[in-house]
Amino acid sequence: MTAHVPAATLTAYASGDLGADDAMAWPVEAHLENCPRCQDRLAELVTGPVQEILAVARTAVLAESRSGPRPARRRRLRRLSYRWLSPSVIPWALVTLIAVAAAFLLDEAFSARSSVVLLLAPVAPLSGLAVAWSRRWDPAWETVSGTARAGLDLLLRRTVVILLTVLPLLAVVGWRVGANPALWLLPCLTFTAAALLLGGLIGVSRAAALIGAAWMLAVALPALVMVRLPVLVQPESLRGWAVAAVALAGLVVLRAGDHRQHAGRN
Amino acid sequence: MVRAVRADELAPSTGAWQVEATGLRVKAGSRLAVDGLDLTLGPGVHGLLGPNGAGKTTLMRALGTVIRPKGGRLHLLGRDVTDRRSLRAVRARLGYLPQMFGFYPKFTVRDYVEYMAWLREMPAAAVPAAAQRAVDRVGLTDRADSRLKSLSGGMVRRVGIAQAIVNEPDLLLLDEPTVGLDPEQRVEFRELLRDLGDTSCVLVSTHLVEDVVAACGDVLLVDQGRLVFRGVPADLARLGAHDGAGDSAAERGYSVLLRDHRSAA
Ligand SMILES: [Zn+2]
Numbered sequence: 201m202t203a204h205v206p207a208a209t210l211t212a213y214a215s216g217d218l219g220a221d222d223a224m225a226w227p228v229e230a231h232l233e234n235c236p237r238c239q240d241r242l243a244e245l246v247t248g249p250v251q252e253i254l255a256v257a258r259t260a261v262l263a264e265s266r267s268g269p270r271p272a273r274r275r276r277l278r279r280l281s282y283r284w285l286s287p288s289v290i291p292w293a294l295v296t297l298i299a300v301a302a303a304f305l306l307d308e309a310f311s312a313r314s315s316v317v318l319l320l321a322p323v324a325p326l327s328g329l330a331v332a333w334s335r336r337w338d339p340a341w342e343t344v345s346g347t348a349r350a351g352l353d354l355l356l357r358r359t360v361v362i363l364l365t366v367l368p369l370l371a372v373v374g375w376r377v378g379a380n381p382a383l384w385l386l387p388c389l390t391f392t393a394a395a396l397l398l399g400g401l402i403g404v405s406r407a408a409a410l411i412g413a414a415w416m417l418a419v420a421l422p423a424l425v426m427v428r429l430p431v432l433v434q435p436e437s438l439r440g441w442a443v444a445a446v447a448l449a450g451l452v453v454l455r456a457g458d459h460r461q462h463a464g465r466n
Numbered sequence: 467m468v469r470a471v472r473a474d475e476l477a478p479s480t481g482a483w484q485v486e487a488t489g490l491r492v493k494a495g496s497r498l499a500v501d502g503l504d505l506t507l508g509p510g511v512h513g514l515l516g517p518n519g520a521g522k523t524t525l526m527r528a529l530g531t532v533i534r535p536k537g538g539r540l541h542l543l544g545r546d547v548t549d550r551r552s553l554r555a556v557r558a559r560l561g562y563l564p565q566m567f568g569f570y571p572k573f574t575v576r577d578y579v580e581y582m583a584w585l586r587e588m589p590a591a592a593v594p595a596a597a598q599r600a601v602d603r604v605g606l607t608d609r610a611d612s613r614l615k616s617l618s619g620g621m622v623r624r625v626g627i628a629q630a631i632v633n634e635p636d637l638l639l640l641d642e643p644t645v646g647l648d649p650e651q652r653v654e655f656r657e658l659l660r661d662l663g664d665t666s667c668v669l670v671s672t673h674l675v676e677d678v679v680a681a682c683g684d685v686l687l688v689d690q691g692r693l694v695f696r697g698v699p700a701d702l703a704r705l706g707a708h709d710g711a712g713d714s715a716a717e718r719g720y721s722v723l724l725r726d727h728r729s730a731a
Contacts, residue, residue: 279577279581343582
């Protein structure tokens with residue numbers, strides 16, 4: 201676009217002297233399509249009838265833009281929440297909040313007893329995982345499970361949100377009862393990874409229920425009855441928890457394919 | 467719609483068919499609902515008919531990659547989907563409306579369709595326009611920002627169709643798409659089907675013989691987990707011209723086919 205349309209040519213074009221079949225008209229139009237300056241020059245040159253047509257068109261366009269459908273709002277935050285949250289997350293969050301708060305109150309009331317907060321920490325994320333990817337709790341399960349992102353991609357997003365809810369909660373109550381942060385953090389992460397790993401084989405809901413029940417029956421309940429903190433939630437076990445958390449997390453990534461298709465059971 | 471061609475779309479596939487099943491066996495619970503089914507489908511609209519319990523829905527779920535076949539060979543869009551590694555690529559080019567279309571009541575129509583487009587890994591920049599187009603195509607433009615819980619059954623079904631077509635799938639599976647649609651909407655839907663069948667492979671499972679006659683290029687009849695008949699809609703009318711039970715010639719033809727197959731078996 202080096203040269204603009206010469207004034208004489210533009211005048212001829214505006215008055216219609218340059219016919220549509222004229223070889224001269226084609227390059228003029230091609231230039232006009234992309235040159236705002238020549239468009240302005242042309243607008244000043246057009247005659248009465250053309251101006252009238254333009255005015256009518258302008259009114260019609262403006263009327264349409266006022267009465268037509270409104271442009272969709274930007275919904276960035278909502279979109280973000282759909283991509284990361286599991287749809288049944290609210291009831292779950294309430295249940296977890298109540299459980300952690302109850303454990304904290306028990307610890308405050310009977311400080312001589314074994315720490316209920318530490319005993320609850322490993323299983324705190326499990327109820328969330330149970331509803332995160334479940335045929336029963338997710339109404340759109342079937343529609344979603346046939347999509348490209350179904351599988352570990354979606355499951356990990358939902359798990360991250362669950363941990364982001366549970367961990368700060370545990371951090372607050374853990375600090376109030378004066379527990380070593382690693383003592384609730386590492387078991388919590390280990391159990392999350394274990395539920396995901398086992399979930400690839402038997403379904404995440406089932407795995408979370410199984411692991412949670414096993415911990416409650418084998419460790420938490422005896423500890424509460426005997427009023428003694430088991431070795432599993434004492435500092436000498438931390439090394440073991442750390443190894444288990446890293447190993448299980450690695451296995452979850454290695455076995456990512458397990459989550460890709462329904463195994464017929466969850 | 468203009469879009470970039472991905473490298474994997476140009477890669478040669480092993481077959482010319484969008485669906486290639488040989489000796490397919492799929493379980494529904496403890497029962498083998500699909501038992502030794504052979505099927506090849508190319509572009510066009512295919513109507514899947516069969517009595518209740520014939521295995522139609524189980525077949526649709528297996529083709530939608532929701533459940534894993536117990537045995538046999540299943541290739542979708544040229545890839546072996548019994549190999550889990552090929553699922554992701556196939557699913558991005560798949561559209562599926564399940565018979566029980568569950569949804570999130572608080573989502574708006576637009577939210578839901580956009581969410582499904584995202585799940586099918588459409589490029590983020592293309593999602594809003596694709597969702598709008600899908601919503602327009604099923605006639606829900608004026609309800610695009612209504613919450614799903616405020617919609618009637620027929621409207622929800624149309625949302626289900628919109629989410630299935632939002633990624634312009636190469637293989638589209640619709641299980642009972644016309645349930646809850648009124649006669650006028652059903653006519654519009656058939657038009658949409660013919661339109662979709664021009665470019666992709668569409669499989670419609672239905673119990674309405676008239677839907678198949680009006681919109682499908684060929685008819686598949688499934689009974690007891692197997693494909694027992696394949697023909698064109700005119701075959702049904704011809705068979706039902708003087709025989710069978712039903713309101714229309716095609717319905718009578720369908721009943722004749724089923725009866726003959728069962729007495730032969
Ligand atoms: Zn110019």
